Each structure stands twice: as C-alpha cells, then as structure tokens.
Amino acid sequence: MKKSPLFFAAVFVFVAGVACAQNWPQYRGAQASGIDDSTALPTKWDVRTGENVRWRTAIPGLAHSSPIVWGDRVYVATAVGPGKAELKVGLYGDIKSARDDAVHQWRLLALDKATGKTIWNVVGHESVPKIPRHPKATHCNSTPVTDGRRIVAIFGSEGLFCFDPAGKLLWKKDLGPMESGYFQMPTAKWGFASSPVIHDGKVIVLCDVLAGSFLAAFDLEDGRELWRTPRSDVPTWSTPTVVTAAGRTQIAVNGWHHTGGYDFATGRELWKHDGGGDIPVPTPVVAHDLIYFTSAHGRSRPMRAVRPDASGDISPADSGARNPAVAWEHERRGNYMQTPIVVGPSLYAATDIGLVTCFDAKTGEVRYSERLSNRGEGFTASPVSDGRHLYFSSELGNVYVVPAEQTFAIAATNKLDETCLATPAISEGVLFFRIRDAVVAVGAERRNLGQSGELRSTRSSGRREFAKSKMTSLSSIR
Numbered sequence: 001m002k003k004s005p006l007f008f009a010a011v012f013v014f015v016a017g018v019a020c021a022q023n024w025p026q027y028r029g030a031q032a033s034g035i036d037d038s039t040a041l042p043t044k045w046d047v048r049t050g051e052n053v054r055w056r057t058a059i060p061g062l063a064h065s066s067p068i069v070w071g072d073r074v075y076v077a078t079a080v081g082p083g084k085a086e087l088k089v090g091l092y093g094d095i096k097s098a099r100d101d102a103v104h105q106w107r108l109l110a111l112d113k114a115t116g117k118t119i120w121n122v123v124g125h126e127s128v129p130k131i132p133r134h135p136k137a138t139h140c141n142s143t144p145v146t147d148g149r150r151i152v153a154i155f156g157s158e159g160l161f162c163f164d165p166a167g168k169l170l171w172k173k174d175l176g177p178m179e180s181g182y183f184q185m186p187t188a189k190w191g192f193a194s195s196p197v198i199h200d201g202k203v204i205v206l207c208d209v210l211a212g213s214f215l216a217a218f219d220l221e222d223g224r225e226l227w228r229t230p231r232s233d234v235p236t237w238s239t240p241t242v243v244t245a246a247g248r249t250q251i252a253v254n255g256w257h258h259t260g261g262y263d264f265a266t267g268r269e270l271w272k273h274d275g276g277g278d279i280p281v282p283t284p285v286v287a288h289d290l291i292y293f294t295s296a297h298g299r300s301r302p303m304r305a306v307r308p309d310a311s312g313d314i315s316p317a318d319s320g321a322r323n324p325a326v327a328w329e330h331e332r333r334g335n336y337m338q339t340p341i342v343v344g345p346s347l348y349a350a351t352d353i354g355l356v357t358c359f360d361a362k363t364g365e366v367r368y369s370e371r372l373s374n375r376g377e378g379f380t381a382s383p384v385s386d387g388r389h390l391y392f393s394s395e396l397g398n399v400y401v402v403p404a405e406q407t408f409a410i411a412a413t414n415k416l417d418e419t420c421l422a423t424p425a426i427s428e429g430v431l432f433f434r435i436r437d438a439v440v441a442v443g444a445e446r447r448n449l450g451q452s453g454e455l456r457s458t459r460s461s462g463r464r465e466f467a468k469s470k471m472t473s474l475s476s477i478r
Contacts, residue, residue: 024069024425024432027143027195027239028382032283034341037387039429042444043401043412054430054441055116059109062087063140064193064380065153067434069427070146073119073165074111076439077153079104079129079140087436088135089395089419091353091378095188097132097181104129104139106155108163113427116441120167130157131179133191136380136421141193141237143423145203150220152203156192160205162223171223179210183234183278186210193237193281199249199264202226206253208236208280215240215253215262229267233258236280243286246309252284252291259293261310271310271325277301282335282382287342288361290327294334294349301334303349303357305364328364333357339382339423341390343404350392354379358406370408372400380421384431393420397435416440 028034045052061080068075081104088094105126110119129139142154150170151163160173178192197204203218213231218224231253238254242264249264259280260272277295285292290305306314310325333349340349347361354372359365372379372392381393389411390402397416403409422434430443 022069022071022427023148024067024427025147026068026145026197027066028283028339028384028423029426031243031286032239032241032339033285033287034339034382034384034423035343035387036426037385039386040388040444041386041391041426041429041431042442043389045414045442047415047417047440052442052444054114054443056438056440057111057116057118058438059434061085061105061107061140062138062436063434064138064421065140065434066143066422067425067432067439068144068146069113069425069432070148072113074113074425074432074439075144075146075151076109076111076434077140077142077144077155078107078109079138079155080107081105081139085138086135087138087419089378089421091376094135095182095185095190096135097189098135098137100129100133100139103127106140106153106158106161108144108151108153108161108167110165110167111439113430113441116439122163122167122169124153124161124163124169124172125155125158127158130177131191132189134189137191137193139191141191143195143239145196145198147198147220150198152196152198152220154192154194154196154205160196160203160218160223162203162220173218173223173225175205175207176212177209178207180208180235180237181210183210195239197240197242199242202264204240204242204251206236206238206240208233208238208255210235215251215267217264217267227267229262229269231255231258234278234280238280239283241284241286241291243284243291243308245286245289246307250308252286252293254280254282254284254293254295256280256295261291261308271312271314273306273326274313274315275300275302277334277336279336281337282339285340285342287347290361292340292342292347292361294340296334296336296351300331301336302329302331303334303340303359303364304329305361327362330359330364330366333359333366333369337380341383341385343385343387343390346404346406348383348390348404350379350383352379354392354394354400356392356402356408358408367406368408372402372410373398382423384424384426386426386429391424391431393424393433395419395421399433
C-alpha cells in the first residue's frame with residue numbers, strides 16, 4: 001500500500017525525536033538544560049548489590065569532566081598522572097593550588113552505552129600541566145562536546161582537541177595559557193573549567209582567565225578560527241549557551257562585570273550586564289523565553305532572568321533596581337557552583353551547602369527553600385531531571401531525589417560510595433555518573449524476550465556484570 005507524504009513526515013519526526021532523546025551531547029545536555037524527560041529514571045538503586053546498576057567501568061586518572069552520550073556510546077575525558085592524585089572535597093576556603101608537577105596524559109575514552117565496555121582509549125596530549133589546579137579541581141574539568149561526527153575537548157592550557165568517532169585526532173589548537181584563578185590573588189591557580197559548545201558547524205569557546213580573555217568561534221571541520229572577541233572580566237568557570245530567540249542567535253555568557261550576549265555569526269556584543277558574584281561558575285539556562293543567570297561569592301549572589309531581546313548596557317543604576325531587560329531578580333538567592341534547572345513552570349537552584357530553592361520560572365516568586373541534608377557535605381555537581389524528579393549529587397556521592405513539584409520532599413537518597421563532583425548525563429532512562437575512579441550507569445532493570453518468547457529479567461546478569469566490572473583493575477584498560 002502506497003504511503004502518503006504525511007506518513008513519511010511523521011516517521012521522520014518520530015525518529016528525529018528518538019535520536020534527540022538518546023543523545024546528551026555536551027555539559028548538561030542540549031543547551032545545558034539538564035533534562036531528558038523521554039523515559040522515567042529510577043529513584044532508587046544500590047551500588048553494592050547492583051540493584052538498578054547496569055554497569056560500572058573503571059576510568060584511570062582524575063577528572064570532573066562529565067560524561068556525554070551520542071547514539072550507543074558514552075564519551076569521557078580524563079587526566080592521568082602518576083599515583084593517586086590529591087582531591088580535597090568538602091566545605092572549606094583554602095585557595096592554595098595543588099602540587100602536580102609530573103607528566104600527565106589527557107585521554108578521551110569511548111564506552112559502549114549498553115555494557116560499559118571500553119571501545120577505545122586514546123591519548124590526546126602528554127606533558128607536565130602548564131597551570132596548577134585547586135585541590136578540589138582537576139586537570140580535566142571541561143566536558144567534551146559532540147555532534148556525532150566530531151568530539152571536541154578542552155584540556156585546559158594544553159589546548160582544544162578534535163577527534164573523530166574512531167578516536168583519531170583530527171586537529172588541535174593552542175589557546176594559550178588558561179590561567180584561571182582568584183583575581184585578588186593571581187598566584188592561586190585553580191584550573192580551567194569552561195566547556196566547548198557546538199552549534200551550526202562551529203565550536204564556541206569561552207576563555208575568561210587572568211589575562212587575555214576572549215570568546216571565540218572555530219570551524220568544526222578544520223579548527224580554523226572564525227572570530228575572536230576580547231573580554232574584560234575576572235576569571236570565570238562557566239560554559240556559554242547558544243540561544244535562538246527574539247529573531248536572532250546569540251551566545252549567552254556568565255560573568256561578574258560582563259555577563260552578556262554576543263552575536264553568534266560575528267562575535268559582536270549585543271548586550272552586557274555589570275554586577276553579580278565575583279567567581280562566576282554556573283552556565284546560562286534558557287526557558288520560557290528567558291535566559292537565567294546566577295553567580296556568587298563576594299557581596300552579591302543574584303539569581304536573575306534576562307529577556308533574550310536585551311540590547312546595549314542593561315546594568316541597573318542601583319543594585320536590585322528594575323530594568324526592562326531583566327524580567328526578575330533576587331540579589332541574595334544565587335548559586336556559587338551549580339547550574340540551575342528549569343522543569344515545567346519552576347526553576348530549581350541548589351547552593352554549595354545543599355540549599356534548594358524553587359522559583360516560579362516566569363515571575364521569580366519563591367515557592368520553597370529547603371536543605372537537602374544536615375550532614376555538612378558540599379555540593380558541586382549540577383542537578384539533572386527526567387521531568388519527574390530532580391537528582392542532586394553531593395561531593396560525598398549521596399544522590400538526593402526530589403520530586404519536580406512546587407512543594408519540597410525527598411523521594412529517596414542513594415549512595416554512589418565514592419566522591420562525585422561531575423554532573424551526570426542522561427540517556428534512555430539511564431543516569432551516567434562520573435565518580436572519582438569510574439563511570440556508573442544507573443537504570444531500571446530491563447525485561448527482555450528470550451529466544452523462546454518468555455519474559456526474562458536482566459537483573460541477575462546485570463548484577464554479575466556489575467560485580468565483574470567492579471573487580472577490573474585499571475591495568476586492564478587499554
């Protein structure tokens with residue numbers, strides 16, 4: 001029977017939607033939204049027994065780079081040095097750099113999404129790190145990005161690297177010394193963390209450092225620099241976000257003196273806002289025809305919503321004053337480390353002490369502000385969601401599951417049994433957590449049809465694979 005054009009159009013839309021749901025191409029997924037609501041995620045799991053744990057794959061080295069997902073693969077970057085690197089988690093104010101002056105290897109790994117098996121593990125660069133890191137940071141904080149044909153990673157001061165799906169290095173660019181540190185004490189170097197973004201065949205890179213800051217676009221095919229716009233601000237650790245709204249495509253960037261929007265095609269500044277926390281880390285998020293920015297440290301920690309058609313200098317004359325370009329703002333309810341998340345009508349934000357605030361995303365009205373824990377643990381990873389629940393990971397590896405509602409509750413608390421400072425990825429109902437020494441895939445137990453047609457649970461086989469992978473030594477990884 002002949003199919004109508006509408007049938008094929010419907011099939012195309014369905015397949016495209018499924019493909020999009022399967023992929024988590026960059027830090028916090030598409031546009032850093034942090035959401036994949038296509039499939040419900042498990043709210044409970046047990047890493048010791050293997051309940052709802054699909055697999056666990058050991059990863060060498062130390063990195064807070066988040067996993068990304070494309071098709072049937074999980075990509076993860078890491079920095080491998082001699083011995084076990086120092087990592088100091090928790091709530092503290094030490095600004096001194098860690099001492100890592102030995103040779104490191106910056107690696108990119110491809111894992112099979114279904115089994116966790118290492119498909120390839122390649123060295124992108126090998127040298128002594130050019131810039132020190134903070135004891136809570138690593139030499140590989142930036143998350144890779146992919147469009148399915150290319151995988152691009154920033155290895156800090158070591159440069160920008162592009163690989164193909166087989167792990168072959170296609171091109172690399174020297175971005176200069178990425179001296180990210182405290183502007184009031186330049187000798188305190190903390191490590192680079194902004195992640196690259198791919199849009200319309202271009203790689204967007206934000207390099208806010210102690211000297212020579214810039215926003216730039218590179219050709220994805222060959223690494224040619226297409227434009228570079230100088231910036232004047234303190235070091236930031238935020239990833240840019242591409243926003244298509246109000247009849248234009250812009251790059252939204254976070255900052256202290258220069259939060260702003262830049263024309264995607266040319267890098268020309270469209271608008272700017274002066275004011276906020278003086279250590280900007282969270283990434284801009286887009287929803288409800290608004291761009292959400294937050295930062296903290298120093299005298300201010302705002303949470304604000306900016307209209308995408310902003311133009312010129314939109315800095316208010318007085319702190320907290322109303323501005324036509326700023327839909328709403330709270331001067332003292334912002335985040336230090338975590339990128340906020342918008343689920344339905346609400347914007348959720350968690351501070352480094354685990355204080356979660358729920359705002360009405362359109363008006364800024366506060367619905368609740370509650371603590372996840374009284375244990376005194378720190379929170380660095382940003383929340384993600386399946387549209388039903390929010391997942392907040394503490395640095396100690398406790399994952400708090402909170403219903404995506406306008407009233408606060410904790411549906412479950414699960415342990416990863418290891419430190420966790422990287423934001424997880426989501427794909428097809430599975431959470432991919434990057435813990436200190438491994439990637440752990442958490443997903444509901446599947447039931448498959450056996451050869452005879454009977455339903456067969458994969459629970460026991462999944463647990464066997466989990467136990468087997470947990471015993472695998474790092475030396476077995478190629």
